[in-house]
Amino acid sequence: MPTDAIADETPEPVTPQAPRLELRDPLPPVVDTPELLRDTCERIAAGTGPIALDAERASGYRYSQRAYLVQVRREGSGTHLIDPTAFDSLVPLDTAFDGNEWILHAATQDLMCLAEVGLYPESLFDTELAGRLLNLPRVGLAALVEHYLGLSLAKEFSAADWSTRPLPEPWLVYAALDVEVLVELRDLIDAELQKAGKREWAAEEFEALLSFQGPPERKEPWRRTSGIHKARGRRALGLVREIWETRDAIAEARDTTPGRILPDTSILEIAVNPPQDANALKSMRIMKNRGPRRFLSEWYDAIERGLTLDESELPTTGQRTDGPPPPRAWADKNPEAADRLARSREVVVELAEKHDLPTENLISPQLVRNLAWEPPTPITVDTVTEALVADGARAWQIGLIVDPLTAALKPESV
Structure with missing residues (x-):
């Protein structure tokens, strides 16, 4: 038999399945009475260190983006599953947090619904955003848990109707697991950020999230x-x-x-x-x-x-009221802007590779399109800096990109 045939019959090596993440403590009861909430707040206040937080919504079933379950875990207090629909607000819980750091995964998904029930962070650490700054190939919670802790985390109920009452026990276990190892995950990612020299960048990103008000409302x-x-x-x-x-x-x-x-x-x-x-x-x-x-x-x-x-x-055809037209139309509508955009994108890609960052985390693609379509007059480092600041770019981003981006925005003959 030919040797290549033997090779074809050799089975591919199988990657061993990571052990399943399990709850370290018994599943806690759902907090849905004033007495249980008071006890929960006392236990959280007596805990130590940062606070792991998550929220479950019912986006595929409900118009609102309200939280239907809030999960909290802190060293010394264990995990708590709180039903926000049972209370007028969760301000007592916010008081129990006492300004300690929150740990969230993909904070922009949860900050608004948590604010609706009276929970506002004074400092936070976003594990997903930190993973992006480290340019990890996958930054979902399950992927990070496997990467850093060697454990598998099932996500089978992520799209469930969390407005269901009572919530099934398997769903509650799933929800509790989402905060089970967030503290450990935060510490491991934080150490890697520091090693990569990106901790200050992350700090600026996390600080910006404290004033997050949700995505801008579309005009049409x-x-x-x-x-x-x-x-x-x-x-x-x-x-x-x-x-x-x-x-x-x-x-x-x-x-x-x-x-x-x-x-x-x-x-x-x-x-x-x-x-x-x-x-x-x-x-x-x-x-x-x-x-x-x-x-x-x-x-x-x-x-x-x-x-x-x-x-x-009647509405006009092809009209956009929330920014420049699609880049594919620029060559016909505004050839000079198309050239500026091409040069600017080259700069972004080169810098992102140099600093081991996703391009969209180095600078917002929409911000680059806005500048390329309508650059400031005159085009100088100062005016481009002002435009970047006005559109929400962070100081670390501006420091990396403003000089080469300014040059890319100028006519090639200049």
Whole structure:
């Protein structure tokens, strides 16, 4: 038998499965009474060191982004699972934290819903963001736990409906595990940041998160409707807008994710081929499902509004109100800006490789596009610095990039 055939039959080495992360303590009860909350606050206040924190939402099921479970762990106090829906606020818990450092993973996902229940950090450490600054290939919590601790962490309930009551025990175990080793993980990542000379960078990033107010509100969020390119012409776009806004109002009132009221595909189907009367709407395939059919009159009212809008009230085609146009259109619309963007991107890639960073963590891609599309006048290190500061760039980022970026923004002949 040929030697290559023997090689083909040799099995690939199997990477051993990392041992499963398990709870070190018995699963705690859900804190859902004033008495239990008072006891929890006393135990947390008596603990030591930073506070591991996480929150579970029901994003795929609810319109709101509220927290339906808050998990807390601290040395000397153990893990606590708190039901925020059982209380007017969790301010007593915030008091028990007493300004100690929070440890969060992907803080921007949880800070807003924690603030809604009265929890505000005075200092924090974000393990996901720290992993990005270290340019790790995978920065999910499970990946970091395996990388640093050699343990596997299942994420099978990450998309569960956490508004469910009572919460099933397997879900509660999953939630408790999310904070089980955050303190140990934080210390290991912190040591690596210091070794890489990136601890001060991380400190600036964490400080910026303390004032995080959520993503900027889109001026025309209906333009994010999936498949909107199929809506040809201003009248069709007007129909998309009216139906989308009707759906959004219904979803908010019912605290249900909009896609469960009416899918984006159905919005487009109506907008592209609008029915001529209520009976025609009712007979459409998309109205055979009970969910959309419950709001038949609301959909028809939205269609009538869209069809009778004055030309001056119709949205314009291709208009963007939240920044420059897509870069693919720059070569035709603004060739000079396209050249600036190309040079700026080269600078970002080169610097990111030099400092072992993802390009998006060295500097926001949107910020680079904004500067390339409309650079300051005159283009100097000082004016570019001002623009970077105004758009939220941190001091460490500006220190690394402002000189080469300024040069890239200037005309090549200069």
